[in-house]
Amino acid sequence: MSDKPRKFKGGVHPNDSKALSASKPIQQAPLLESYKVIMHQNIGAPPELVVKKGDTVKKGTLLAKASGFVSVPLHAPTSGTIKSIDKCPGPTGISVPAIEIAADGEDAWESPFEPIADWMNADPAGLRQRICDAGIVGMGGAGFPTHVKLSPPEDKTIDTLILNGAECEPYLTADHRLMLEHAEEVVLGAAISARILGLKSAVIGIEENKPDAIEKLESVAGKYNITVQSLPVNYPQGAERQLIYAITGREVPIGKLPMDVGCVVQNIATVIAIAEAVVKGLPSIERVATVTGKPVVNPGNWRLRIGTPVAKVLELAGGISEQPAKLLLGGPMMGIAQSSLDVTVMKNTSGVLLIAADEVSLYTSEPCIRCGRCVDCCPMQILPATISQAVENKRFDWAEKLNVMACIECGSCSYVCPSHRPLNQHFKRAKVEIQAGLRKKS
Numbered sequence: 001m002s003d004k005p006r007k008f009k010g011g012v013h014p015n016d017s018k019a020l021s022a023s024k025p026i027q028q029a030p031l032l033e034s035y036k037v038i039m040h041q042n043i044g045a046p047p048e049l050v051v052k053k054g055d056t057v058k059k060g061t062l063l064a065k066a067s068g069f070v071s072v073p074l075h076a077p078t079s080g081t082i083k084s085i086d087k088c089p090g091p092t093g094i095s096v097p098a099i100e101i102a103a104d105g106e107d108a109w110e111s112p113f114e115p116i117a118d119w120m121n122a123d124p125a126g127l128r129q130r131i132c133d134a135g136i137v138g139m140g141g142a143g144f145p146t147h148v149k150l151s152p153p154e155d156k157t158i159d160t161l162i163l164n165g166a167e168c169e170p171y172l173t174a175d176h177r178l179m180l181e182h183a184e185e186v187v188l189g190a191a192i193s194a195r196i197l198g199l200k201s202a203v204i205g206i207e208e209n210k211p212d213a214i215e216k217l218e219s220v221a222g223k224y225n226i227t228v229q230s231l232p233v234n235y236p237q238g239a240e241r242q243l244i245y246a247i248t249g250r251e252v253p254i255g256k257l258p259m260d261v262g263c264v265v266q267n268i269a270t271v272i273a274i275a276e277a278v279v280k281g282l283p284s285i286e287r288v289a290t291v292t293g294k295p296v297v298n299p300g301n302w303r304l305r306i307g308t309p310v311a312k313v314l315e316l317a318g319g320i321s322e323q324p325a326k327l328l329l330g331g332p333m334m335g336i337a338q339s340s341l342d343v344t345v346m347k348n349t350s351g352v353l354l355i356a357a358d359e360v361s362l363y364t365s366e367p368c369i370r371c372g373r374c375v376d377c378c379p380m381q382i383l384p385a386t387i388s389q390a391v392e393n394k395r396f397d398w399a400e401k402l403n404v405m406a407c408i409e410c411g412s413c414s415y416v417c418p419s420h421r422p423l424n425q426h427f428k429r430a431k432v433e434i435q436a437g438l439r440k441k442s
């Protein structure tokens with residue numbers, strides 16, 4: 001293990017509730033009768049459909065091809081027939097196009113590409129193209145195309161690759177289980193990513209509340225000159241800027257990217273997907289997600305195919321023992337509340353979380369009492385209370401001047417606010433309004 005990491009400013013310590021699922025090994029979900037694969041699963045351009053209703057497909061068949069550099073393809077999660085190409089509930093509550101596949105029960109493979117066994121001597125550009133062809137996006141939540149992250153412009157010198165094993169969101173344990181059960185794939189994916197970036201090493205940052213994962217990865221990391229760095233438990237330790245600071249001491253200025261300080265950060269599940277795409281020739285058609293919360297009968301970690309309806313996910317976990325107050329995709333701090341059980345698992349769905357009625361915090365329109373707690377905890381060192389008031393007054397120009405665009409939507413300020421003000425919601429709204437204003441001007 002390397003030297004003591006730096007502690008970033010701000011942060012909070014919510015009850016992590018990880019004990020519900022942390023000890024539960026990853027289980028493979030059984031084959032379902034049908035899947036609905038949401039078309040647009042990446043930041044950037046949506047892919048272009050290449051199948052039509054009535055087509056037969058195999059597991060791995062291309063459903064939609066990338067439509068630009070910042071775009072990724074989609075592949076079939078099982079073999080069967082395209083039953084419909086229609087709208088289904090999307091994760092933001094808006095209906096979105098989705099491809100429904102009626103499974104034929106065979107689960108027959110059509111691997112769209114050959115394994116690259118000798119990846120150590122392969123051309124980095126070819127490895128990067130494979131990651132694009134496999135449809136890999138950041139699986140920690142953002143959904144940013146991974147091949148783009150691994151394509152820094154020539155004028156940016158990258159000297160540090162960081163693997164994000166912090167998993168600081170309460171309740172989520174999928175990355176923890178992946179590090180324990182697939183440690184070799186984690187270091188393999190890291191080594192492939194390092195080769196693409198022209199680096200000879202990488203560092204894996206893991207919060208110190210996962211000592212078993214630290215020990216496991218330390219036992220295999222040396223093979224590819226990878227080091228493991230334990231990190232203090234402090235939410236949002238897994239946010240890119242905070243992780244980079246903790247490990248390297250470099251601060252990413254507001255408005256800049258990790259690559260501007262020589263860093264690339266990859267999520268644990270994402271590097272496993274990289275290893276599988278390169279060494280086994282597998283496209284991104286499934287992911288491990290935590291299914292948890294007090295109302296869930298059997299919380300655990302499941303390997304789910306992309307397109308699995310959330311209603312089926314909850315059935316796998318034994319159903320519910322009490323009526324939940326809230327359903328979230330992701331964790332309680334940054335997850336997105338859902339209004340339908342028909343929403344389906346996407347490549348960036350890290351968790352399905354049910355919150356019980358006695359756990360939910362209701363927002364109010366109480367005034368700010370100027371306690372300053374939100375300012376103290378903000379890891380981006382912006383002024384949540386002042387920005388929130390600007391948004392309430394519809395002064396999005398003020399909010400922009402106060403750097404609302406730097407907000408990483410970690411939810412820490414909402415968590416500590418004694419007036420239960422909807423701070424994070426205000427910032428999301430301000431960003432939408434500011435971006436809409438910019439589009440009008442252009």
Ligand code: SF4
Pocket residue numbers: 377378379380381382383384406407408409410411412413414423424427
């Ligand atoms: S203002 Fe944004 S970055 Fe700061 S604590 Fe609130 S949600 Fe997090």
Ligand code: SF4
Pocket residue numbers: 367368369370371372373374375384385388413416417418419420421423
């Ligand atoms: S935490 Fe809430 S009440 Fe306190 S200053 Fe921030 S917005 Fe105001």
